[in-house]
Amino acid sequence: MSDDSTKGxxxxxxxxxxxxxxxxxxxxxxxxxxxRALRDDSAIxxxxxxxxxxxxxxxxxxxxxxxxxLSNAQTNVLAFASRAFRRxxxxxxxxxxxxxxxxREAVAAHFDVLLCCPEEDENDLQMYERILGGHHADxxxxxxxxxxxxxxxYLCARGYPHVLFGRSDEDIRRAxxxxxxxxxxxxRFGVRAGMEHLLSLGHTRIAFVGGDFAEYFCVFDRHxxxxxxxQSAHIAQNPELFLPGPVTEAEGYRLAQRxxxxxxxxxxxxxxxxxxxxxxxxxxxxxxxxxxxxxxVVGFDGLGxxxxxxxxxxxxxxxxxxxxxSLVQLLIAQIQGNTMSDAHVLLCPELExxxxxxxxxxxxxxxxxxxxx
Amino acid sequence: MSDDSTKGxxxxxxxxxxxxxxxxxxxxxxxxxxxRALRDDSAIxxxxxxxxxxxxxxxxxxxxxxxxxLSNAQTNVLAFASRAFRRxxxxxxxxxxxxxxxxREAVAAHFDVLLCCPEEDENDLQMYERILGGHHADxxxxxxxxxxxxxxxYLCARGYPHVLFGRSDEDIRRAxxxxxxxxxxxxRFGVRAGMEHLLSLGHTRIAFVGGDFAEYFCVFDRHxxxxxxxQSAHIAQNPELFLPGPVTEAEGYRLAQRxxxxxxxxxxxxxxxxxxxxxxxxxxxxxxxxxxxxxxVVGFDGLGxxxxxxxxxxxxxxxxxxxxxSLVQLLIAQIQGNTMSDAHVLLCPELExxxxxxxxxxxxxxxxxxxxx
DNA sequence: TTGTACGCGTTATCAT
DNA sequence: ATGATAACGCGTACAA
Numbered sequence: 001m002s003d004d005s006t007k008g009x010x011x012x013x014x015x016x017x018x019x020x021x022x023x024x025x026x027x028x029x030x031x032x033x034x035x036r037a038l039r040d041d042s043a044i045x046x047x048x049x050x051x052x053x054x055x056x057x058x059x060x061x062x063x064x065x066x067x068x069x070l071s072n073a074q075t076n077v078l079a080f081a082s083r084a085f086r087r088x089x090x091x092x093x094x095x096x097x098x099x100x101x102x103x104r105e106a107v108a109a110h111f112d113v114l115l116c117c118p119e120e121d122e123n124d125l126q127m128y129e130r131i132l133g134g135h136h137a138d139x140x141x142x143x144x145x146x147x148x149x150x151x152x153x154y155l156c157a158r159g160y161p162h163v164l165f166g167r168s169d170e171d172i173r174r175a176x177x178x179x180x181x182x183x184x185x186x187x188r189f190g191v192r193a194g195m196e197h198l199l200s201l202g203h204t205r206i207a208f209v210g211g212d213f214a215e216y217f218c219v220f221d222r223h224x225x226x227x228x229x230x231q232s233a234h235i236a237q238n239p240e241l242f243l244p245g246p247v248t249e250a251e252g253y254r255l256a257q258r259x260x261x262x263x264x265x266x267x268x269x270x271x272x273x274x275x276x277x278x279x280x281x282x283x284x285x286x287x288x289x290x291x292x293x294x295x296x297v298v299g300f301d302g303l304g305x306x307x308x309x310x311x312x313x314x315x316x317x318x319x320x321x322x323x324x325x326s327l328v329q330l331l332i333a334q335i336q337g338n339t340m341s342d343a344h345v346l347l348c349p350e351l352e353x354x355x356x357x358x359x360x361x362x363x364x365x366x367x368x369x370x371x372x373x
Numbered sequence: 374m375s376d377d378s379t380k381g382x383x384x385x386x387x388x389x390x391x392x393x394x395x396x397x398x399x400x401x402x403x404x405x406x407x408x409r410a411l412r413d414d415s416a417i418x419x420x421x422x423x424x425x426x427x428x429x430x431x432x433x434x435x436x437x438x439x440x441x442x443l444s445n446a447q448t449n450v451l452a453f454a455s456r457a458f459r460r461x462x463x464x465x466x467x468x469x470x471x472x473x474x475x476x477r478e479a480v481a482a483h484f485d486v487l488l489c490c491p492e493e494d495e496n497d498l499q500m501y502e503r504i505l506g507g508h509h510a511d512x513x514x515x516x517x518x519x520x521x522x523x524x525x526x527y528l529c530a531r532g533y534p535h536v537l538f539g540r541s542d543e544d545i546r547r548a549x550x551x552x553x554x555x556x557x558x559x560x561r562f563g564v565r566a567g568m569e570h571l572l573s574l575g576h577t578r579i580a581f582v583g584g585d586f587a588e589y590f591c592v593f594d595r596h597x598x599x600x601x602x603x604q605s606a607h608i609a610q611n612p613e614l615f616l617p618g619p620v621t622e623a624e625g626y627r628l629a630q631r632x633x634x635x636x637x638x639x640x641x642x643x644x645x646x647x648x649x650x651x652x653x654x655x656x657x658x659x660x661x662x663x664x665x666x667x668x669x670v671v672g673f674d675g676l677g678x679x680x681x682x683x684x685x686x687x688x689x690x691x692x693x694x695x696x697x698x699s700l701v702q703l704l705i706a707q708i709q710g711n712t713m714s715d716a717h718v719l720l721c722p723e724l725e726x727x728x729x730x731x732x733x734x735x736x737x738x739x740x741x742x743x744x745x746x
Numbered sequence: 747t748t749g750t751a752c753g754c755g756t757t758a759t760c761a762t
Numbered sequence: 763a764t765g766a767t768a769a770c771g772c773g774t775a776c777a778a
Contacts, residue, residue, distance in 0.1 A: 015531045017506055019755055030765045035757065045763060062506035066448065067755035069439040070770045084469070085476045093677075096457070096469035103458045103488045112509060114450075115476045115486040133390055133435035135771095136485060158388045249681050278681035285683050304466075308622050308651035310658050310683055392771060403749050408773060415774095418747060440771035443754050508755095 018059040027055040038063070069135070077112045078102075078331060079137035081127070083144055085117040093275060093303050094320065098165075101324030102141070109332055116140070125154050132160040138335045141165065141327050145182075145217045156180065163331040165323065166217050167344075181330040183323055183345040187218050187300075190316040190349035191225030192232075194270060194298045197314070197351060199233050201358070203268040203296060206230070207241040209255040209280065210272025214244070222272060222300065247272045252279025260287050260295075267295065268357075274299035274306045274315055281309060281356065292358040302352060311355030319347050391432040400428040411436070442508070450485045451475075451704055452510035454500070456517055458490040466648060466676050467693065471538075474697030475514070482705055489513070498527050505533040511708045514538065514700050518555075518590045525551065536704040538696065539590050540717075554703040556696055556718040560591050560673075563689040563722035564598030565605075567643060567671045570687070570724060572606050574731070576641040576669060579603070580614040582628040582653065583645025587617070595645060595673065620645045625652025633660050633668075640668065641730075647672035647679045647688055654682060654729065665731040675725060684728030692720050 024031045029052065037044045037052035038061075044052075055061075069075045080102060084095050099113075106113045114137050118127040128151070131137050138161060142151065145166030155162045156179070164182035198206050208226045211219035223244070230237060240262060245251045252271055259266055260283065269284075271277035277299030281291050289295045292311045299306055302317025326345045397404045402425065410417045410425035411434075417425075428434075442448045453475060457468050472486075479486045487510050491500040501524070504510050511534060515524060518539030528535045529551070537555035571579050581599045584592035596617070603610060613635060618624045625644055632639055633656065642657075644650035650672030654664050662668045665684045672679055675690025699718045 033764055043763065062502060064755050065507045065509050066439045066442040070443055071757040085473045088470050088473050097461050100458045100461050103490045107490045107492055113488040115488065117476045117480045119480055129433065129435060134438045136438050282683060305678060310655060406748060416747065437771050444773045
């Protein structure tokens with residue numbers, strides 16, 4: 001801190017931030033020379049470069065990003081949009097991890113990450129227009145894809161670089177490859193893997209809870225996985241065991257209560273997400289059931305939460321590291337005009353078998369907890 | 374999507390984004406007139422303004438943020454830095470909620486939010502220099518304050534606007550008349566409130582786990598709260614009951630095991646954070662104890678997680694809405710040169726009493742079983 | 747009320 | 763290898 005410590009931050013000018021011109025003056029060369037020397041641009045004599053860099057370092061010179069952006073017509077900023085920024089709900093948990101990965105990857109490639117959220121009475125499309133049209137970012141990462149998502153048409157038409165976490169029906173229905181890249185965790189496959197795990201344990205009355213908006217591709221896909229798994233196992237669909245609903249802990253609790261009150265309750269419950277599974281387990285516990293013995297529970301996402309629950313939760317882990325890395329790399333490649341822009345990355349969630357499906361549990365054990373650890 | 378679906382995004386030019394000059398040309402006026410009309414700047418005839426705005430809307434004109442920033446010497450961007458973006462650990466959970474609040478508040482004030490993370494072999498100070506010195510953002514929100522935090526001197530000296538979530542040592546600040554705003558949740562008060570809750574339930578052997586780096590003000594403060602509460606209650610300090618350590622679920626599990634293995638185990642355990650408390654509860658459960666009856670557990674933070682655990686977790690809820698709102702408003706006020714720059718906001722965490730401290734439980738109820746192991 | 751001219755800090759093109 | 767000069771798109775004194 002400087003010695004004039006009585007002055008407030010706004011009462012005194014900030015330390016002047018030197019410009020290219022200032023560096024040039026002190027180094028006795030032209031601005032353009034400094035610009036080049038600092039970027040190893042074209043051939044600059046070694047000694048000139050050294051002197052310039054020395055002066056720049058001495059002055060703590062940092063190029064003005066906005067001037068650079070204006071000149072380059074590129075911002076080196078990635079935008080990240082998620083409805084989680086509007087209202088907080090339980091399902092946000094894994095976003096933080098994803099965001100951390102994305103930020104690290106972006107920074108490593110010298111990109112900034114911008115968080116996007118619609119303004120008051122502004123819809124998604126208007127927000128994209130504001131961010132991309134206003135040159136706040138070069139491209140955007142989209143979440144929460146819908147089966148038929150109007151945002152894609154929009155971004156396509158305007159030529160705005162983007163990458164999807166998720167996909168729409170375009171690819172599948174029209175057998176027409178979406179000309180923009182997407183990264184997806186195969187939700188259908190994941191649910192099927194979880195279902196096969198339950199089936200292999202001998203369960204036949206398997207319920208599914210959660211997912212209230214079938215228009216979200218992710219919801220559609222997980223539901224499809226559930227139905228397909230039953231079909232493959234030649235188990236008749238039972239509408240009473242399929243209960244869509246908001247993906248919250250409270251709803252998991254409520255729906256599980258409803259399921260367990262049936263005269264022929266399910267022996268296993270597949271929850272749309274881990275947080276919801278927590279609610280299911282809470283209901284089961286209150287009903288006097290021991291999860292992992294009297295009732296099997298499977299979640300989805302692989303949140304840290306699943307390891308903290310009692311019993312620990314069997315779940316499908318989303319490979320967030322790979323997701324984040326792919327999203328950033330595909331978007332940057334696209335921005336820089338590389339040709340792999342229509343790459344599609346489909347990752348498989350990994351089945352983590354834990355105690356809630358009674359993995360390690362042994363019938364002769366005491367009704368106490370699964371003593372796996 | 375356009376009809377030429379065979380073309381990749383990079384094979385075709387983006388839709389041209391109109392400039393001020395373009396709008397001016399189409400409206401038959403000068404650039405400056407457009408500039409003013411679009412910002413209700415100075416007096417512009419109603420009809421001119423109407424025509425200009427109509428043309429701008431027709432062309433989907435959005436001002437180039439970088440040109441505007443260059444001209445205004447202000448970016449309207451807030452930077453957010455947290456070590457959570459470097460590596461993911463359990464303690465990140467509440468950041469997502471905070472980030473959501475911050476983003477909403479910032480956007481409402483027409484500011485963008487930028488996520489910051491040091492580059493490879495770059496330290497914190499260098500990162501600030503890059504972000505603030507490079508005009509990526511006008512100011513920054515700092516997390517994870519240390520008792521004697523070198524970052525403050527640095528930011529002060531350079532005159533970079535900033536606001537702290539947390540604070541440094543009173544005396545150090547006072548001696549230097551630290552003129553920047555901070556927002557803090559009173560950790561010491563929170564722990565004392567939790568301790569008083571436990572004391573009122575009759576507990577005297579109360580352990581505290583977690584907090585491995587006393588240089589973090591937050592750690593120092595919570596530890597102080599613990600010690601002060603014991604002192605106020607005339608309970609002798611017992612080093613065996615005070616176990617600092619990393620704030621993770623695994624460490625909570627480990628330390629609780631150690632505590633419960635003592636010949637005179639504690640009857641209550643205060644965990645540094647909710648996630649850590651989850652580990653404590655897991656250990657207790659495995660040891661055959663019923664949390665809320667045989668052992669009381671208190672957490673800190675008020676994460677959603679606490680409501681999902683069995684039993685539900687008594688905790689100190691951090692008022693993240695208010696924290697986020699204050700941070701953004703104080704930072705923006707500072708950036709815009711308003712005088713409330715040295716405002717200090719101290720918020721109180723709220724004690725949420727849930728089942729883990731045995732709401733209904735009564736000391737004479739059962740043989741304080743931890744001793745009966 | 748509107749137009750003119752210049753500056754913001756950088757990069758790029760053209761000379762030298 | 764280096765210097766002069768012109769954009770980039772917008773805001774804003776100043777002039778009309």
